[in-house]
Amino acid sequence: MSVVVPSALLPASAAPAFRGRIGRSADSGHYAVPHRYRLHLAPADPGCLSLAVTHGLLGLDATLPLRLLPELPDAADGSYTALRPLYEAGAHLYTGPATAPVLGDAWTGRIVSNHVPDILRDLALRFRGDGPDLLPEEHRAEIDGLAALCEDGVHRAAQRAGELGLHPDEGARREAEEALGTLFEALAALDARLTGRPYLLGSDPTLADVHVWGALLRLDTVHRWHLDAAALDRVAGHRTLWAYAQRLAAHPAFARHLDVDAVLRRHRAHCRGREAAGAAIRIVDWGGTGTGG
CATH class of the missing domain: 3.40.30.10 (Glutaredoxin)
Structure with missing residues (x-):
């Protein structure tokens, strides 16, 4: 019920x-x-x-x-x-x-x-049936941890940094710097995990990859509009991570319903935040599914 x-x-x-x-x-x-x-x-x-x-x-x-x-x-x-x-x-x-x-x-x-x-x-x-095991029992705690990292360390941290980064109050700007630090730490941890492997948990995709790819997509299509150029340059510096994001964007299951322009239009329909200087810098070519800005 x-x-x-x-x-x-x-x-x-x-x-x-x-x-x-x-x-x-x-x-x-x-x-x-x-x-x-x-x-x-x-x-x-x-x-x-x-x-x-x-x-x-x-x-x-x-x-x-x-x-x-x-x-x-x-x-x-x-x-x-x-x-x-x-x-x-x-x-x-x-x-x-x-x-x-x-x-x-x-x-x-x-x-x-x-x-x-x-x-x-x-x-x-x-509903898995004969499909792949996206939530292996031995990795469930790890997948939950990566989902939390995406939500708190990437999405919320980037959102907080974007909200406060252009604020005239010095205290707010310090909070924005702390949020950026959290974001950079999360991206570095994910980048390190992917060194030498095609997916986060090995040779096959799991829900961990769904969580992380979605967080990276949102970071590059939504949050980047509210981060300055210096922050975006550091975000883009995690080359292994962004190569992984672009590679998954070409996978049929990831690409099928991906429309970057639609994601951005939906965001702009309710977003009232200020755009920063980093907005023109796009990190990933999401497979020609949209301009992303």
Whole structure:
């Protein structure tokens, strides 16, 4: 059963957290059977794109159909009209935004989950079939650690540095420098891991690669607009890491739903941050899928 936070307890812009999980058998309620579920994604959103990549790596087109949504929501509150019935079916008298992603149950017309980390794990563990093992049991703690590094050490650190780097207050600028230090440390650690290996955990892709590639894509298409040229030069200096990002961008599962321009347009639709001098410096050619700026 989905756990839903009452909408009255949420900010007006937030969607409720549906946290249903896919179990091992029919006894669990939600279990993996072909064509029961639909995965609703807007690939211009980085979280949705990570799910699309995982779906592609597992070859799930025939068993778990994708429903692709436009890069920008079609309602003023950030909702997708197509998802409204699922949200209303899952939360009584729901009036909040109907956002992507959504793993929907076609049998019940309800949402199983809209929580990216849970959906990623359930795709890898429950829908895998004969596909590759993207979440090997012996590496799960390591993959979780790399996911946290991407979220805190790359995404949030770059976001914080961009928000504060142009602030006139000296204290804010010091915080920005600390955030940049965190970002550089994370990138150096990832760069070192990739020396002499094609993927983060060896010879085959895992969810670790999905997490890291998505973080690098966001860094080069979104965060770079708010970092100055000196910071971007240091970011770009991790040559092994960026060569890895570009190599994965040519992989069919990573490239299929990648549209760099769409990612940037979605970001600009709600971003009010100031652009910095580093914006013109692009690190990776993402395979001709968009100019990225």
